[in-house]
Amino acid sequence: MPWSTSELAELAGTTVNTVRHYHRSGLLEEPERMSNGYKQYRARHLVRLLQIRRLRDLGVPLAQIESVGSAGDTTKEALLAIDADLAASIERLQRARAEIRAIVDGASTTDLPAGFEDVAGRLSTTERSLMLVYEQLYDTEAMADLRTMVETESDDGSAEFEALTVEADDQTRQRVAEMFAPVIAQHLTDYPWLSEPTEHLSKGPRVTAQAFLETVGGLYNEAQLDVLGRASGLAREQAFGSNAAPSDDAAADDAAPEDAAPEEGERR
Structure with a gap:
């Protein structure tokens, strides 16, 4: 019936x-x-x-069921392709489970890229936000370098920089900039890609530059941006002497892609 x-x-x-x-x-x-x-x-x-x-x-998408359900070599090829997709999904889910477990156990955090767990305590809320954005703009090698910078830098001046308000006078701004400049200069020397980041970009140069400048401009106040520009300019002079590139104040005006690297001071 x-x-x-x-x-x-x-x-x-x-x-x-x-x-x-x-x-x-x-x-x-x-x-x-x-x-x-x-x-x-x-x-x-x-x-x-x-x-x-x-x-x-078995995880076969509807669009592929017809080909999988037919006879012949195409069925095997389709299944092998689906198997590869499933393997990638399993690997992704396993990583996600491990990350979630680390967060639950207190060994990780949701506001930082994976791999930065051990240096989370050295980063301010603003710096954590920057790292999340940087992860979308730069490749894994660049992110590994940024992590090393965070891990090895001193905390001198960080608290004072975070406390800067738009009313900060010129003397205070210059003093904080001079505290940061030697560290930035050392990083420019140790990590040349900071001056020429093109090979480490995950996105196009102009997209990266726009995202970088918009993020930094949105997270820091005028006094902090002024300090970062001064510190970067001083650092370039210390690292490159008379061959130093224009300061970041000029770079921000031009929005040039080659100036979109997250220099050490600018990660603050």
């Missing part, structure tokens, strides 16, 4: 809406109808529906 749509769905362990969706997708043929308009599903419909469900349980 033929089955109705609801009976077929119950036998297959699915829903009426799912059966109808497979009809619309062309994966399950429409059955004949009785004189009263009711559908009459046969054994072949049940078998096909079970095949579809089996493939869906």
Whole structure:
């Protein structure tokens, strides 16, 4: 005796809406109808529906079920491709589980890129925000260098810099800038890519420059930006002498892609 749509769905362990969706997708043929308009599903419909469900349980996308369900070499190739996708998904989920467990155990945090857990205590809230943005702009090698910078730098001047308000006078700004400059100069020497970051960009140069300048400009007040510009200019003079590039104040005006590297002082 033929089955109705609801009976077929119950036998297959699915829903009426799912059966109808497979009809619309062309994966399950429409059955004949009785004189009263009711559908009459046969054994072949049940078998096909079970095949579809089996493939869906294996993670096969609907768009690929037709090719997987056919005979021949294409089935093997399709399954191997799906297997590769599943392997990548499993690896991603395993990393996510490990990260979540680390966060639950207090060994990680959600407001920093992976790998920065050990230096989280050395970063302010603003610096953590910058690192999240940098992760989208720079490659893994650059991020590893940034982590090393954070790990090895001193905390001299950090608290005073964070406390700067727009009312800070010129003398205070210059003093804080001079505290930062030697560290920045050393990093410019140790990590040449800070001056020429193109090879370490994950996005295009102009997109990176715009994102960098917008982020830094949005996270720091006018006095802090002034200090960063002064410190960068002093650092370039110390690192390169008369060959020093223009200060970041000029760079910000021009929004030049090559000036979009997260120099040590600017990560603050």
